[in-house]
Amino acid sequence: MALASGVRVPARALPRPCAAEALWSTTLGRREPAAGGGGDGERRFGSQRVLVEPDAAAGVAVMKFRNPPVNSLSLELLTELVISLEKLENDKTFRGVILTSDCPRVFSADLDLTEMCGRNPAHYAEYWKAMQELWLRTYLSSLVLVAAINVGLALPAGSLPRGGLCHRPACDCRVLADNPKYHIGLDETLLGIVAPLWLKDTCVNTIGHRASEQALQLGLLFPPAEALQVGLVDQVVPEDQVLSVALSAMAQWLTIPDHTRQLTKNMMRKATADHLLRQRDTDIQNFVSFICRDSIQKSLQVYLEKLRQRKG
Amino acid sequence: MALASGVRVPARALPRPCAAEALWSTTLGRREPAAGGGGDGERRFGSQRVLVEPDAAAGVAVMKFRNPPVNSLSLELLTELVISLEKLENDKTFRGVILTSDCPRVFSADLDLTEMCGRNPAHYAEYWKAMQELWLRTYLSSLVLVAAINVGLALPAGSLPRGGLCHRPACDCRVLADNPKYHIGLDETLLGIVAPLWLKDTCVNTIGHRASEQALQLGLLFPPAEALQVGLVDQVVPEDQVLSVALSAMAQWLTIPDHTRQLTKNMMRKATADHLLRQRDTDIQNFVSFICRDSIQKSLQVYLEKLRQRKG
Amino acid sequence: MALASGVRVPARALPRPCAAEALWSTTLGRREPAAGGGGDGERRFGSQRVLVEPDAAAGVAVMKFRNPPVNSLSLELLTELVISLEKLENDKTFRGVILTSDCPRVFSADLDLTEMCGRNPAHYAEYWKAMQELWLRTYLSSLVLVAAINVGLALPAGSLPRGGLCHRPACDCRVLADNPKYHIGLDETLLGIVAPLWLKDTCVNTIGHRASEQALQLGLLFPPAEALQVGLVDQVVPEDQVLSVALSAMAQWLTIPDHTRQLTKNMMRKATADHLLRQRDTDIQNFVSFICRDSIQKSLQVYLEKLRQRKG
Numbered sequence: 044m045a046l047a048s049g050v051r052v053p054a055r056a057l058p059r060p061c062a063a064e065a066l067w068s069t070t071l072g073r074r075e076p077a078a079g080g081g082g083d084g085e086r087r088f089g090s091q092r093v094l095v096e097p098d099a100a101a102g103v104a105v106m107k108f109r110n111p112p113v114n115s116l117s118l119e120l121l122t123e124l125v126i127s128l129e130k131l132e133n134d135k136t137f138r139g140v141i142l143t144s145d146c147p148r149v150f151s152a153d154l155d156l157t158e159m160c161g162r163n164p165a166h167y168a169e170y171w172k173a174m175q176e177l178w179l180r181t182y183l184s185s186l187v188l189v190a191a192i193n194v195g196l197a198l199p200a201g202s203l204p205r206g207g208l209c210h211r212p213a214c215d216c217r218v219l220a221d222n223p224k225y226h227i228g229l230d231e232t233l234l235g236i237v238a239p240l241w242l243k244d245t246c247v248n249t250i251g252h253r254a255s256e257q258a259l260q261l262g263l264l265f266p267p268a269e270a271l272q273v274g275l276v277d278q279v280v281p282e283d284q285v286l287s288v289a290l291s292a293m294a295q296w297l298t299i300p301d302h303t304r305q306l307t308k309n310m311m312r313k314a315t316a317d318h319l320l321r322q323r324d325t326d327i328q329n330f331v332s333f334i335c336r337d338s339i340q341k342s343l344q345v346y347l348e349k350l351r352q353r354k355g
Numbered sequence: 356m357a358l359a360s361g362v363r364v365p366a367r368a369l370p371r372p373c374a375a376e377a378l379w380s381t382t383l384g385r386r387e388p389a390a391g392g393g394g395d396g397e398r399r400f401g402s403q404r405v406l407v408e409p410d411a412a413a414g415v416a417v418m419k420f421r422n423p424p425v426n427s428l429s430l431e432l433l434t435e436l437v438i439s440l441e442k443l444e445n446d447k448t449f450r451g452v453i454l455t456s457d458c459p460r461v462f463s464a465d466l467d468l469t470e471m472c473g474r475n476p477a478h479y480a481e482y483w484k485a486m487q488e489l490w491l492r493t494y495l496s497s498l499v500l501v502a503a504i505n506v507g508l509a510l511p512a513g514s515l516p517r518g519g520l521c522h523r524p525a526c527d528c529r530v531l532a533d534n535p536k537y538h539i540g541l542d543e544t545l546l547g548i549v550a551p552l553w554l555k556d557t558c559v560n561t562i563g564h565r566a567s568e569q570a571l572q573l574g575l576l577f578p579p580a581e582a583l584q585v586g587l588v589d590q591v592v593p594e595d596q597v598l599s600v601a602l603s604a605m606a607q608w609l610t611i612p613d614h615t616r617q618l619t620k621n622m623m624r625k626a627t628a629d630h631l632l633r634q635r636d637t638d639i640q641n642f643v644s645f646i647c648r649d650s651i652q653k654s655l656q657v658y659l660e661k662l663r664q665r666k667g
Numbered sequence: 668m669a670l671a672s673g674v675r676v677p678a679r680a681l682p683r684p685c686a687a688e689a690l691w692s693t694t695l696g697r698r699e700p701a702a703g704g705g706g707d708g709e710r711r712f713g714s715q716r717v718l719v720e721p722d723a724a725a726g727v728a729v730m731k732f733r734n735p736p737v738n739s740l741s742l743e744l745l746t747e748l749v750i751s752l753e754k755l756e757n758d759k760t761f762r763g764v765i766l767t768s769d770c771p772r773v774f775s776a777d778l779d780l781t782e783m784c785g786r787n788p789a790h791y792a793e794y795w796k797a798m799q800e801l802w803l804r805t806y807l808s809s810l811v812l813v814a815a816i817n818v819g820l821a822l823p824a825g826s827l828p829r830g831g832l833c834h835r836p837a838c839d840c841r842v843l844a845d846n847p848k849y850h851i852g853l854d855e856t857l858l859g860i861v862a863p864l865w866l867k868d869t870c871v872n873t874i875g876h877r878a879s880e881q882a883l884q885l886g887l888l889f890p891p892a893e894a895l896q897v898g899l900v901d902q903v904v905p906e907d908q909v910l911s912v913a914l915s916a917m918a919q920w921l922t923i924p925d926h927t928r929q930l931t932k933n934m935m936r937k938a939t940a941d942h943l944l945r946q947r948d949t950d951i952q953n954f955v956s957f958i959c960r961d962s963i964q965k966s967l968q969v970y971l972e973k974l975r976q977r978k979g
Contacts, residue, residue, distance in 0.1 A: 215572070232923055237930045248564040252872040252935070253898055260839070260931045261923060274565055299544055299573060302650075306549045307572045311564070338926075527884070560876040586877055611856055611885060614962075618861045619884045623876070 090123040094145060095131070102138040103293055104131055105286075107145035114146045115155040118166075121173040128180050138301060139187035139293045142214065143286065154231060160343040164331050171330040175323060178241060181213035183316050185305050187296040190214040191289035192227065192276065212249040212275070215296060215308070218289045220282040221267045227275055230262035235342045237333065239326055241319040248315060250274045402435040406457055407443070414450040415605055416443055417598075419457035426458050427467040430478075433485040440492050450613060451499035451605045454526065455598065466543060472655040476643050483642040487635060490553060493525035495628050497617050499608040502526040503601035504539065504588065524561040524587065527608060527620070530601045532594040533579050539587055542574035547654045549645065551638055553631040560627060562586045714747040718769060719755070726762040727917055728755055729910075731769035738770045739779040745797040752804050762925060763811035763917045766838065767910065778855060784967040788955050795954040799947060802865060805837035807940050809929050811920040814838040815913035816851065816900065836873040836899070839920060839932070842913045844906040845891050851899055854886035859966045861957065863950055865943040872939060874898045 089095040094107040106127060110120045131137045158170045181188060219227065229238055229246070238246070238259050246255040250273050257263060258273075267279040280288045296304070319326065333339060401407040406419040418439060422432045443449045470482045493500060531539065541550055541558070550558070550571050558567040562585050569575060570585075579591040592600045608616070631638065645651060713719040718731040730751060734744045755761045782794045805812060843851065853862055853870070862870070862883050870879040874897050881887060882897075891903040904912045920928070943950065957963060 215568075232927050232931060235924045235927045237927055237934070240934060243934055248568075250565070251563060251875060253874070256839075256872075256932070256935045257901075259935065260928050261919065277569075295573065300547045300654075303544050303547045303549055304572050307544060308568070310549065310552065310555055311568045311571065342924075527880075560880075562877070563875060589881075607885065612859045612966075615856050615859045615861055616884050619856060620880070622861070622864065622867055623880045623883065 089127060092117075092120045093123045093127045095127055097137070099136050102136060102297065103141065103290070104137050104139075105141045105143060106131075107143055109145035111146055114144055116153050116174070116177075117155045118158055118170050118173055120155075121170075121177050125173070125176050125180055128184065128186075132185055137186060138297055139189065140184075141189050141191050141286070141289050141293060143191040143193055143289070153229075154236070156234075156343055156347060159236075159334050160340060160347060164335055167331045167334050168327050171327050172323075175241070175319065175326065178213055178245075179316060179319065182245065182312055183309065185301075187216075187293060187304070188214040189289045189293050189296070190217040191285045192217060192219040192225075193282065193285045212245045216278075216289075216292045217276040218278045218280060218285055218292060219267050219270060219276040220285045221279045222282055223266055226264035226266055227270050228258060228262070228264035230264050232260060232262035234346060235339050239330065240322075241315070241326070244315045244318055248312075401439065404432045405435045405439045407439055409449070411448050414448060414609065415453065415602070416449050416451075417453045417455060418443075419455055421457035423458055426456055428465050428486070428489075429467040430470055430482050430485055432467075433482075433489050437485070437488050437492055440496065440498075444497055449498060450609055451501065452496075453501050453503050453598070453601050453605060455503040455505055455601070465541075466548070468546075468655055468659060471548075471646050472652060472659060476647055479643045479646050480639050483639050484635075487553070487631065487638065490525055490557075491628060491631065494557065494624055495621065497613075499528075499605060499616070500526040501601045501605050501608070502529040503597045504529060504531040504537075505594065505597045524557045528590075528601075528604045529588040530590045530592060530597055530604060531579050531582060531588040532597045533591045534594055535578055538576035538578055539582050540570060540574070540576035542576050544572060544574035546658055547651055551642065552634075553627070553638070556627045556630055713751060716744045717747045717751045719751055721761070723760050726760060726921065727765065727914070728761050728763075729765045729767060730755075731767055733769035735770055738768055740777050740798070740801075741779040742782055742794050742797055744779075745794075745801050749797070749800050749804055752808065752810075756809055761810060762921055763813065764808075765813050765815050765910070765913050765917060767815040767817055767913070777853075778860070780858075780967055780971060783860075783958050784964060784971060788959055791955045791958050792951050795951050796947075799865070799943065799950065802837055802869075803940060803943065806869065806936055807933065809925075809932075811840075811917060811928070812838040813913045813917050813920070814841040815909045816841060816843040816849075817906065817909045836869045840902075840913075840916045841900040842902045842904060842909055842916060843891050843894060843900040844909045845903045846906055847890055850888035850890055851894050852882060852886070852888035854888050856884060856886035858970060859963055863954065864946075865939070865950070868939045868942055 087094060087096050089106075092108060092110045094109060096105040096107070098104065106124075108114050108120065108124070110117060114120075128140070131140055154174075155170075159167065162170075219225070229242070231238065243255065243259060246259060250258065254273050258265075265273060265275055267276075270276045271279045278288060278292070399406060399408050401418075404420065404422045406421060408417040408419070410416065418436075420426050420432065420436070422429060426432075440452070443452055466486075467482075471479065474482075531537070541554065543550065555567065555571060558571060562570065566585050570577075577585060577587055579588075582588045583591045590600060590604070711718060711720050713730075716732060716734045718733060720729040720731070722728065730748075732738050732744060732748070734741060738744075752764070755764055778798075779794075783791065786794075843849070853866065855862065867879065867883060870883060874882065878897055882889075889897060889899055891900075894900045895903045902912060902916070
């Protein structure tokens with residue numbers, strides 16, 4: 044078992060740290076104007092952090108995340124993503140969704156470290172359950188999901204990088220902007236965080252066993268050309284063509300009858316999803332007991348403190 | 356489960372449609388003179404549709420399919436292939452078999468749609484059982500099997516293509532003619548037909564999980580260079596060298612002691628074959644109930660009708 | 668099951684054949700001066716056949732095998748390797764080990780055929796158990812293991828080659844000398860020996876299912892460029908840089924917190940190791956009954972005799 048020890052963790056409630064990354068990243072990115080809840084009436088809908096632009100005629104919606112400054116997967120963003128996906132799945136108008144970022148030129152990250160540091164075990168459990176939920180909903184989605192990865196993970200000199208593998212391999216197709224500053228991968232290992240079993244399974248399915256051993260143990264982050272070669276993404280295209288190429292890919296996927304495609308997708312992915320479903324609670328317990336360790340909390344605090352100092 | 360629903364299908368017998376593909380393809384290919392049952396006495400044997408040319412000294416037989424016009428896997432061809440393979444396996448003279456087509460310059464296809472459309476459930480069950488049987492016999496064959504793919508799937512403009520992945524990945528070695536008009540893959544998805552679990556397993560073993568997700572969901576057909584790159588075939592050679600290269604490959608395989616090679620092959624493939632053997636009846640039931648659906652029958656009828664019109 | 672038949676083998680004790688390879692190889696390699704047991708006091712330690720050069724400051728030890736003339740894995744070498752690895756694992760000073768050969772310019776082999784020919788079943792069982800033990804200890808090692816493959820398997824014209832895949836894929840990283848005379852792979856098939864299930868599993872994890880089918884059935888030996896392409900090694904570098912590149916790779920692996928790396932490694936490898944642990948005795952029985960067959964013994968005797976004649 045990856046996250047080891049089933050030891051019960053005593054509940055404890057630490058004060059919430061200030062949102063270190065938020066402070067830090069604003070200098071690096073542009074703050075977007077806050078997105079309204081409702082958008083432009085019929086043309087757009089969504090929530091605080093997830094904007095959905097439907098193209099009902101095409102049967103496609105573009106779903107944009109906007110969790111400034113770094114689009115990290117906070118509990119709120121996770122929840123809104125799951126709800127938005129669920130809404131689109133239940134609306135027969137839609138056959139496919141493009142997932143993309145609405146925070147251009149800022150950092151993109153997966154895990155939100157502030158959700159994992161200085162909180163209580165109940166919070167960690169809630170956070171991890173939401174993370175599982177997003178993965179399950181994405182991995183088994185009946186919709187065609189295409190990731191238009193327009194903002195990678197740019198690496199400021201001297202910073203510890205953080206990855207963005209989590210939900211993307213779960214998409215059916217991934218188009219990455221060809222910007223040498225962008226890197227994708229799963230580098231939580233560098234912070235002492237072990238990838239959960241289901242993320243490992245996804246990684247093995249996507250890039251193979253041997254490449255996963257190296258990528259997950261070394262916390263490798265791949266620039267676009269290498270990400271393409273190893274199979275983390277399907278296409279690398281000029282930055283301004285990411286969305287149009289994603290739409291073309293979507294058009295190809297939509298030539299397949301939905302029912303056949305969904306059965307085939309399910310056949311390919313069911314075993315991997317079942318692997319998590321069989322041990323969902325254990326996976327949460329493992330995460331909570333792991334993240335509650337003094338050594339891990341200390342490591343996260345040091346890292347978040349560095350971000351704060353960079354800002355201050 | 357890929358083919359879903361275990362619902363029992365009421366028996367029904369529809370009139371057999373005319374052999375649409377036969378009508379269609381004769382204009383595109385040359386009709387071969389009908390093969391005699393027995394061939395040239397000692398030198399050749401075989402059946403109506405399978406010609407076996409033995410080279411007893413080399414321990415190798417060349418097995419040629421001839422099911423004009425398109426070599427599709429009809430129930431009769433399936434049955435004769437299985438019988439011929441069984442015969443060769445039981446004859447200690449032979450250590451290896453080259454599988455190739457005797458219908459040059461015509462289309463080659465796997466599934467025979469006329470066996471799957473407008474028949475009764477008992478027929479579908481029989482057809483699918485024969486398909487499983489060919490796969491099992493090929494995949495676990497104690498003989499060295501080399502596919503000399505001299506006729507790929509040429510695509511007339513505007514036609515819906517149909518694939519030819521089914522029995523080839525089950526061979527030990529596959530040599531493909533380098534003709535840009537040839538395409539191989541499994542494109543039944545385009546007709547609404549889902550690949551069975553055992554074909555999915557073979558595909559994953561051959562080209563990996565991620566490539567299989569795309570190939571099976573999108574019904575991808577690969578031209579020779581791409582088929583080589585993704586791993587669907589082992590060699591791509593000029594069209595007139597396919598058989599000689601296949602014979603060279605066979606010679607290399609025959610340098611290995613049979614017993615060791617067979618044990619190694621069985622070790623590599625047993626788990627995948629067992630996966631089917633454990634649920635053979637379920638797989639048949641799934642296929643029958645799936646193919647009996649009105650929507651699937653309609654889709655097949657429309658496709659076959661198109662072929663007829665192309666001809667008419 | 669790979670090695671078939673669970674038939675009990677009657678014990679029999681054949682006279683030990685002379686060490687044919689030893690006679691043979693001395694003309695081809697340089698005999699190294701016999702290594703002392705203890706080495707240079709604090710700076711080196713080790714056993715007759717395994718020399719350990721610790722760099723306590725770096726947390727790294729270089730472990731050199733020296734089993735002249737061909738570094739084949741005799742029972743003694745296997746035992747000393749396991750003991751040395753165990754010692755280093757229990758010494759908190761060390762975080763990583765470089766595995767390399769101390770028999771430059773001589774042949775390197777894995778299986779020691781003299782351990783498998785003309786002995787009694789109890790000896791074969793002991794030998795195979797030691798082989799399993801080395802694999803398990805290497806594959807699940809808590810240390811970072813980097814293989815610096817400075818001596819490949821050079822192939823004298825006309826000889827039957829023998830491989831060297833066994834313990835290397837179990838390392839975390841493998842650096843191979845770019846010498847076109849070196850070949851690596853697992854070619855016991857050519858001698859009639861079937862790879863055990865656990866070696867097959869490792870091979871599939873390392874180079875994938877399809878490539879493993881070919882490599883294991885055909886007993887393929889890969890020159891450096893091909894070994895790199897298929898994924899048997901991670902880097903191919905000029906011969907005199909093997910150790911320095913291995914040390915650089917080690918430095919990268921040591922940037923990862925040990926605990927996280929170990930948990931990740933275990934997550935990636937536990938299922939494969941468990942596969943062996945569940946059937947360790949069966950695997951030994953299979954090996955013993957297989958190797959005791961008259962046909963296998965004869966084949967090994969013929970091969971060893973050839974080596975003797977080459978010498979004589």
